[in-house]
Amino acid sequence: MSPENYDKLLDNIYANLPEKVTKTERFEMPRFEYFTEGNKTIVKNFKAVVDKIRRQPEFLSKHLSKELAVPVEIQGDRLILARKLTGDIVNKKLEEFVLKYVICKQCKRPDTHVQEMGHGLRQLVCESCGARMAIR
Numbered sequence: 001m002s003p004e005n006y007d008k009l010l011d012n013i014y015a016n017l018p019e020k021v022t023k024t025e026r027f028e029m030p031r032f033e034y035f036t037e038g039n040k041t042i043v044k045n046f047k048a049v050v051d052k053i054r055r056q057p058e059f060l061s062k063h064l065s066k067e068l069a070v071p072v073e074i075q076g077d078r079l080i081l082a083r084k085l086t087g088d089i090v091n092k093k094l095e096e097f098v099l100k101y102v103i104c105k106q107c108k109r110p111d112t113h114v115q116e117m118g119h120g121l122r123q124l125v126c127e128s129c130g131a132r133m134a135i136r
């Protein structure tokens with residue numbers, strides 16, 4: 001088959017797919033709202049973000065602490081990072097976390113949970129498609 005014909009074939013296949021297959025549900029990446037105060041960065045909506053991505057607050061706070069090399073403390077709905085952070089590094093780290101520990105690699109949906117396998121091993125289990133992915 002020539003490349004042109006192959007392209008036509010693909011076009012036909014996509015054109016004939018039912019709408020719901022081609023339309024993927026959009027996942028809105030959560031974003032931290034934060035401000036700096038003295039030498040601290042205060043994330044105002046930490047709990048709201050954690051609730052949205054359905055992860056343990058400590059899981060995310062420890063990840064941020066390690067990635068940013070900053071001591072952190074959860075205070076009610078807020079997360080306090082013991083350094084003044086400029087730019088949007090905090091949200092960049094949040095995005096990395098979501099892509100690694102929340103979004104299913106197979107179906108790209110966020111309906112997942114983390115399963116402890118013992119010996120420090122963890123799996124990301126997708127509730128939509130059933131995929132299991134080892135995570136570190």
Ligand SMILES: [Zn+2]
Pocket residue numbers: 104105106107108109126127128129130131
């Ligand atoms: Zn999946």
